Amino acid sequence: MLVEDDIEISEMVKTHMMKEGFKVIQAYDGESALQSFSKGAIDLILLDLMLPKANGMDFLQVVRKQSTIPVLIMSAKDSEADKAIGLGLGADDYITKPFSMVELTARVKAAIRRATNYSKSVEKDVKTIIHIGQLTIDLENYLVTKENKEIKLTSKEFQILKMFMCSPNRVFTKAQIYQFVWHEDYYGDENVINVHMRRLREKIEEDPSHPKYIKTIWGIGYKLGEF
Template structure:
């Protein structure tokens, strides 16, 4: 029996049953809810390890659930939604979702995303303070690796776990162009078909939080068709 508990919020009975059966076959413990209000109560009571959330619920939008959950928990939230518009994805990620899968979806991909979310969350909780420099400064950007916090212009910025891991990966490779595949393997653990699009969305949300003008980035440079690079700004640690 897998000790991890997954909380599934989905009002479509067929999809809810599909996800539940998939989780059960993999040995996960799970609980389900078909409304936003019952989801919030259930998440509070069972303290799950991962939340799978549909955005289109009968009593409230899934974005509101993300906002409420993020006031007390950093539990990974994976959106599974029929909304495929980039702005919808950005809105969900901005509010604190960690990943986004568009319906119809492959159950194997969902399971892979769950495994990666669990690894990433556990690593964040258990990361030791080794001999690396504990802080990174690049212009107005500061990362406190030991505390797991990032600051821009001396104000703490809220980052989802994926955004924080992307920022750390880029910061530890300042001046180097990191390919899409390299980033995907480092962040997601594998290169899945839809991940290049997901990476683009996460980079867009990250830029909104650390760039004064995201359309003219000072920190994260795009190399079209190749990948991304963090640029060196005055004050970067060597």
Template structure:
């Protein structure tokens, strides 16, 4: 399987970069960029349409957590953190700064490939919806999600939306007024082969609310159903 997907690997450990590069090329990914510092990574992102970024947390010129928001100013690419940190706080920090997924070191490089392929499959399904279908535009009054254009509009203004945040909101839009459990959301949006946990859903729910709600602390659209999950409210 050969793919045109452009991938950037950011890690100061050259052996890890080389290992990932070789493995990804073996899996059919031929367009791979590499960087060993945050500065070099930003330069590559500025000059190329990178779709997937494998980002180490510990870099010689700063933290990947600090770099991630700067990357988000440039692209909505899928960001997969590589981290030796395994505490809940570290994982939540990665998601809160704009990451989409994470793998803990030491890791099996095939796991990284599996995460990337799972993401690409989900993205392909989303992109394959025919544009003439009336169901590809979801209007909730304050905000509209246009599936065919891959755009979120809030009060008529285009709002930046990282991939996993977009896919989660899209799933809610396709299932309005239904209570969806965290486990159901993990299965539907992240896939069977994802190792993310319940905290992932909580953080991404917050990121959605920050975009669509007038007051994210008192949501009117994406509400919590205590003990059961979440529900996206759509009036008749």
């Protein structure tokens, strides 16, 4: 799905992507993008941030509450802060306008390839068991082990770890973690998140002061470490 309010840019990208073999659904504002997204059958979203009716950031937050579909932001905003916010809200990649069609195509294909390969790896592990580093999480039996030794986690700790291990390439803000685990709106009470994150790290990390599994992305949130 291509969400872009500039008709000229939208048509240019659509034409090129169709030549590359993609089927393209176009949306020109945030509201129509939400309607198209709700119908499903989308493999990737190309998203402009400056949209009428509902902006790109708001649309992205709605998408991330429902799906881990790859989202690639296309924006004229090129500051590090804008990129950090976009990626922090759950975008998989960020490309600055103006961009070349060759680069855009390469990034789209790479994002779809990563998503497809991750899905296959989960299917290979009977869809309910995920291995990352020395950690294994069994989603069906609510079991976490490290080097074949069971780690006792609380329900909230399990849900936090599950969130990271199911989306290994994604950065989560504290608000997103709170909404995912507690299913409530976040009002800035960092202490709740901090306490649970510290306890979880104490159980899964060799050195909680220098974590390898759940890394802090300063000013944004947290993400799973790379193994």
